[in-house]
Amino acid sequence: MKLLSVIIKSLKEQWRSFWILALTLSMGPFFAAVYYLIIETSKPHYDVAIINNDKGYNFRSESVNIGEEFIRFFEKSVKDSLNMPFTISKVNNEAEAIEALKNKKKDALVIIPENFSAQLERHLYDKSTRPVKIRFYGDLTNINYLLSAMWANEALNSFFREATGTNEFIKIAETGIGTSSSLSDFEMVIPGILIVSIIMLMFPATIAFVAEVENKTILRLKLSKITSLQFITGLTVVQVLVGIASILLTLLTAIILGFDYRGSAALFILTATLTSISIIAFSLIIAAVTKTANEVLIAGNFPLFLFMFFTGAAFPLRTEGLFSVFGYPVTLQGLMSPTHAISALNKILIMEMKLRDIIPELIALIILSVVYFIAGMIMFRNRHMTLK
Amino acid sequence: MSASSSETVINITGLTKHFKDLTAVDNISFNVFKGEIFGLLGPNGAGKTTTINMICGLLPASAGRIDFQSRGLKEVKSHIGYCPQENIFFPKLTCFEQLVFIGNMYDLPPGMCGERAGYLLDLLGLTGKSKVCAKKLSGGMKRRLNIALALIHDPHILILDEPEAGLDPQSRVLIRDFIKSLSQEKTIILTSHNMDEVDRLADRVAIMDYGKIMLIDTPYNLKNSIGEGDVLEIEILEASSDKTSALISKLKNEYNVILSNNLLIVKAIHLVDKIPAITSSIKEAGLTIKEIKLRENTLEDVFIYLTGRMLRQ
Numbered sequence: 001m002k003l004l005s006v007i008i009k010s011l012k013e014q015w016r017s018f019w020i021l022a023l024t025l026s027m028g029p030f031f032a033a034v035y036y037l038i039i040e041t042s043k044p045h046y047d048v049a050i051i052n053n054d055k056g057y058n059f060r061s062e063s064v065n066i067g068e069e070f071i072r073f074f075e076k077s078v079k080d081s082l083n084m085p086f087t088i089s090k091v092n093n094e095a096e097a098i099e100a101l102k103n104k105k106k107d108a109l110v111i112i113p114e115n116f117s118a119q120l121e122r123h124l125y126d127k128s129t130r131p132v133k134i135r136f137y138g139d140l141t142n143i144n145y146l147l148s149a150m151w152a153n154e155a156l157n158s159f160f161r162e163a164t165g166t167n168e169f170i171k172i173a174e175t176g177i178g179t180s181s182s183l184s185d186f187e188m189v190i191p192g193i194l195i196v197s198i199i200m201l202m203f204p205a206t207i208a209f210v211a212e213v214e215n216k217t218i219l220r221l222k223l224s225k226i227t228s229l230q231f232i233t234g235l236t237v238v239q240v241l242v243g244i245a246s247i248l249l250t251l252l253t254a255i256i257l258g259f260d261y262r263g264s265a266a267l268f269i270l271t272a273t274l275t276s277i278s279i280i281a282f283s284l285i286i287a288a289v290t291k292t293a294n295e296v297l298i299a300g301n302f303p304l305f306l307f308m309f310f311t312g313a314a315f316p317l318r319t320e321g322l323f324s325v326f327g328y329p330v331t332l333q334g335l336m337s338p339t340h341a342i343s344a345l346n347k348i349l350i351m352e353m354k355l356r357d358i359i360p361e362l363i364a365l366i367i368l369s370v371v372y373f374i375a376g377m378i379m380f381r382n383r384h385m386t387l388k
Numbered sequence: 389m390s391a392s393s394s395e396t397v398i399n400i401t402g403l404t405k406h407f408k409d410l411t412a413v414d415n416i417s418f419n420v421f422k423g424e425i426f427g428l429l430g431p432n433g434a435g436k437t438t439t440i441n442m443i444c445g446l447l448p449a450s451a452g453r454i455d456f457q458s459r460g461l462k463e464v465k466s467h468i469g470y471c472p473q474e475n476i477f478f479p480k481l482t483c484f485e486q487l488v489f490i491g492n493m494y495d496l497p498p499g500m501c502g503e504r505a506g507y508l509l510d511l512l513g514l515t516g517k518s519k520v521c522a523k524k525l526s527g528g529m530k531r532r533l534n535i536a537l538a539l540i541h542d543p544h545i546l547i548l549d550e551p552e553a554g555l556d557p558q559s560r561v562l563i564r565d566f567i568k569s570l571s572q573e574k575t576i577i578l579t580s581h582n583m584d585e586v587d588r589l590a591d592r593v594a595i596m597d598y599g600k601i602m603l604i605d606t607p608y609n610l611k612n613s614i615g616e617g618d619v620l621e622i623e624i625l626e627a628s629s630d631k632t633s634a635l636i637s638k639l640k641n642e643y644n645v646i647l648s649n650n651l652l653i654v655k656a657i658h659l660v661d662k663i664p665a666i667t668s669s670i671k672e673a674g675l676t677i678k679e680i681k682l683r684e685n686t687l688e689d690v691f692i693y694l695t696g697r698m699l700r701q
Contacts, residue, residue, distance in 0.1 A: 215476070215477075215478065216472075216474065217476055217477065217478050219476055220476060220493070220537065222445075223446075223465060223470055224466070224490060224493035224494050224541075225494050225495050226493045387444075387446070387461060387462070387465065
């Protein structure tokens with residue numbers, strides 16, 4: 001009888017906390033829908049740039065350029081036999097192409113050497129001719145590079161098998177851009193892990209806001225002269241410090257475990273600060289719709305899950321831009337600030353890039369922080385801090 | 389009792405609060421004068437807390453107006469000190485720290501925050517606990533801290549919701565004396581369902597029930613004008629029926645009289661003045677008085693007379 005009474009009471013309580021029940025029940029369907037959206041909007045696409053430096057040779061007073069023939073072969077084989085969205089584009093400037101790789105505008109760069117045709121022509125008569133060296137460039141931490149390079153290599157092998165009956169004629173030289181070639185698997189995941197340490201700020205930051213509501217001390221603040229902006233800013237400052245301390249501790253741990261720190265410390269701190277602000281601002285939105293720490297723990301799971309698994313924080317994520325703004329791709333995941341923070345940290349720590357290279361990420365972080373903060377402050381003020 | 393003026397500090401007109409189908413406060417109007425202690429007396433659920441929550445701006449009114457000398461709440465909110473019924477404090481701050489914190493929230497100069505915090509802690513007997521976290525205080529101490537938090541910014545108007553609720557007798561006396569001492573300089577509104585508390589403290593009392601104000605007057609006037617009045621119980625030695633019948637017939641012309649065994653119960657307004665005349669009548673009837681007890685008319689009696697029921701606890 002006692003057990004039945006407890007069950008009935010608990011059922012009533014659950015039903016009367018209707019929105020928490022609704023959130024709990026909708027968690028699975030919601031994530032299924034989000035997965036669908038993410039996968040549908042981020043179908044794989046591989047962008048390979050080719051620089052053809054081949055000078056060709058003259059055969060019976062006709063100019064022959066086998067580099068061009070290879071490019072046509074590659075394009076045809078991609079179209080005919082590969083059921084994959086490959087884009088092959090010819091470029092001329094090597095420095096610009098490498099910059100595009102760093103900014104993930106291209107996935108791989110293949111450079112055909114000047115003596116490509118001449119060496120091949122010579123090889124047809126003299127099998128002892130030195131192999132021709134084809135250079136591959138890419139970010140070794142980028143999954144798209146690995147796939148692009150694999151298919152480009154396969155195309156080269158096929159081309160030479162058809163042309164010479166052997167593929168011993170070519171030698172691939174791979175160059176990882178930035179420090180990606182010298183990084184261990186552990187080092188490659190560090191930017192994401194560093195951002196995870198700030199994402200985890202979401203719960204304590206939200207609870208810091210909600211504690212005032214739960215303890216009803218918000219009443220004293222409401223009656224006093226403090227404004228919502230002052231109160232929220234005060235708590236935010238403390239939480240930003242916690243966020244920076246958290247990321248520094250994580251970095252220190254990573255360094256102790258073998259992470260070789262590179263890049264600008266100032267840019268690192270700047271990115272960490274902006275990311276902390278954006279996470280705390282998002283926490284404010286959660287605090288606005290909750291009243292107790294228990295509610296925070298339930299409601300906070302949604303954004304935490306999204307921020308952890310759909311921004312590249314927990315593992316590398318393949319993304320496709322919905323559209324681009326001044327060349328910077330805008331993705332669905334880009335609505336979440338950690339996406340940009342991870343991109344910025346990758347550029348700072350892996351590519352050793354400078355301020356001008358991470359300006360799009362910083363602008364995105366600032367815009368998202370401001371949007372989250374304004375939304376959160378208005379919601380929190382109206383729900384918890386307004387005298388009637 | 390404090391000396392209040394006739395200057396209106398708070399003017400409430402037609403104040404109403406609905407919670408869905410429930411009317412918690414039903415079209416009430418009253419004024420609170422400068423320097424007075426104004427008591428809202430009523431049972432739990434009468435609408436007292438809802439009324440003061442609307443005065444403080446913590447609840448929106450469904451209808452009616454609240455004016456603070458023709459000013460709105462936002463203009464005067466820093467002049468109001470509110471001590472809620474529930475003890476509300478920052479559990480992880482010491483007594484001193486949270487008084488200073490709230491003082492800062494009211495823009496008190498930094499030096500003054502500490503000074504006032506020390507002064508209030510001393511006044512409320514909490515000096516020895518100034519460095520103790522609030523959550524570790526006893527119930528009575530938490531209550532005192534709650535009052536100190538309402539006073540840190542030296543408000544002109546102090547609103548106390550059930551200030552003595554849940555206190556031991558010693559703390560109750562301490563807080564009562566403290567409130568009395570404040571009435572010299574502040575306008576105080578207090579709510580209570582304890583008629584003794586209101587009777588001892590308030591200059592004027594509004595009796596509330598079911599969201600309505602039934603009467604507003606001084607406790608003295610209420611007790612001396614409403615109800616059956618004071619109660620005099622006279623025990624008579626060896627009362628014979630002939631003598632007592634004659635006596636009752638005589639007294640009934642002026643008083644409400646009941647005889648139960650040897651106990652003669654007389655009820656009337658201002659009965660104290662009439663005791664000599666009553667005792668003379670008893671002696672004239674040839675009866676001997678063994679014991680006399682006088683119980684004054686209380687606010688509880690007034691409430692029972694007005695509502696037909698007792699103040700619920």
